[in-house]
Amino acid sequence: MPKLNSIGLSSITSNFSQGLVLNLRKKSRHHYSYYIAKKLEDAFTKAVQEPEFIDGMKKFRWPIVYRNSRELGEYVARNVEIYSKFLMERGLAK
Numbered sequence: 001m002p003k004l005n006s007i008g009l010s011s012i013t014s015n016f017s018q019g020l021v022l023n024l025r026k027k028s029r030h031h032y033s034y035y036i037a038k039k040l041e042d043a044f045t046k047a048v049q050e051p052e053f054i055d056g057m058k059k060f061r062w063p064i065v066y067r068n069s070r071e072l073g074e075y076v077a078r079n080v081e082i083y084s085k086f087l088m089e090r091g092l093a094k
Helices: 032-047 051-059 069-089
Strands: none
């Protein structure tokens, strides 16, 4: 299987993983969705630091890749154009 850099895509950094993304239209601290998102982010931040979670990930040799809302936003902004172009060139997206 070719690696991304062997087909000219060395600028793509990729971790195929699972996650939770919330589409919050209101980002104001005065809206209830802000508090829901904050509570979930705090819970996930704590969970990925728990020894049981870390041990389980090590057992299956899975890397722990956690991004808080700010980091995920930056990651998506950096990579959306690259992934879109890649998928369109291969006829996998319009």
